[in-house]
Amino acid sequence: MSSTLFGPDDAPDEAALPEPPAPEGPGLFGDAPPLAPVAPQAVASPAPPPVAAVPAATPYRVLARKYRPSNFEELIGQDALVRTLRNAFAQNRVAHAFMLTGVRGVGKTTTARIIARALNCIGPDGKGGPTPEPCGVCPECLAILADRHPDVQELDAASNNGIDDVRELRERLRYRPAQGRFKVIILDEVHMMSTAAFNALLKTLEEPPAQVKFMLATTELRKVPATILSRCQTFHLKRVPQAELRAHFTRIAGLEAVTIEPEALAMLARAADGSVRDGLSLLDQAIALGGPDNAVTTEAVRDMLGLADRAMVLELMEALMAGDTATALGLLERAHERGADPAVVLQDLLELTHTLTRLRSVPSLKDDPSLTE
Known part of the structure; x- marks a missing residue:
């Protein structure tokens, strides 16, 4: 049998060799094994219809956030404030720093956000200027409403009350606004700042850059230094009737x-x-x-x-005025069993005494809807 360099001359033909067995398991690079051949007569079953994705439930928003005012028209109970700000925008006399003070929940931070939108609003056509009636549809208004505007920064002075925080704020104010017309800094609970932080803020608050506005909010105005108050326009937000x-x-x-x-x-x-x-x-x-x-x-x-029954309060008042101690103690025990707070009962008695005194002096007050008795 003759041979050559590559093997014997009478090597079997490749067509006559048997097919190699199919590989089992993953391949060399982790590929999945090949699928078994499908018989020609097998008919593929139709694919199931795609299942529609169930939309995620929208998180519930409390009423205080859902119906938060977005313009001066919706701000209730603060007519003097709204009138002053409207005139300031109309005359182009908007101050560089505002101090908003009042009890909790009367609209201090909400007013500051409305002013920020009014200062940066560009109108639906993109050509508007500062206005007391922000459009609510321009990119600036939408970004501020969504709390994602880069030039409107709301800081909690209770947790950013150190001198290093004020220094960092002053450093950021050196640069021009990134997107809006003005940089608006909202400092909530400003009375919580330290004395050193107040002193570091004085010069910037007195002569800020032209494109910077400060909105300070507090519930404790007496704790704010007089040097800070003298550099701001102060607005007292009253309780809503x-x-x-x-x-x-x-x-x-x-x-x-x-x-x-x-x-x-x-x-x-x-x-x-x-x-x-x-x-x-x-x-x-x-x-x-x-x-x-x-x-x-x-x-x-x-x-x-946890209120006491109004009828019970009237009965208790009558028992006290008549000097009937046993009846008064029985009424108090019944109120306690119903879960009424004794302090609330005393407060109701004080309010009833005040109401009766007013009615005796001004009988026409009986038509006042706030007097439910």
Whole structure:
């Protein structure tokens, strides 16, 4: 048998060799093994229809955030503030620093955000200037509403109250706005800043760059140094009257398709104590207490707030005025069993005494809707 360099001449033909066996398991690079050949007569089953993706449930937003004012028109109970700011924008006399003070929940931070939008609004056509009526549709307004505008910074002075924080803020103010017309710095709870931080802020607050505006908010104005107050325009946001709170809560209850009894509405307005946010939080709780019927009753609100029954307060007042100690103690025990706070009972007695004194002096006050008795 003759041979050559590459093997014998009579090597078998490649066509006559058997097929190699199919590989088992993954290949050299981890590839999946080849699928087995499908018989020609097999018919592939139709693919199942695609399952529609279930949209994620939208997180619930509390009423205080859902109905937060976005312009001066929606800001209730602060007519003097709104009128002053409207005139300032109309005359191009907007100050570089504002101090907003008042009790919690009356609109201090909300007012600061509205001013920030009014300063940076460019209008639907992109050519507008500062205006007391921000459009709400331009990129600047939308970015501020979404809390993602690079030039509107809201800082909590309670946690950024050191001198190093003020130095870092001063360093950022050296640069021009990245997107908007003005850089707006909102310092909430500014009375929590340290003395050194206040002193470091004085010069910047007195002569800030032309494109910088400061909005300071506090509930404790007496704790803010006089040197800071003298560099700001101070606005005192007052408590919202009960009549305006009742009208506001009635409108929101209508938008939420909730029925609420007038007496329950009056209780919520009184318990809010002039604070819109507190009142809306109580209204949110009362709606949840009403259940799927979306009905808020007087009895449910009374139990929720831990209030004493008005009739019981009147009986207790009569027993006290008559000197009937046994009846008075029995009424107090009954109120305690229902869960009424003794301090609340005393507060109700004081309010009733004040009301009776006013009615004796001015009998026409009996038509006042805030006097539910």
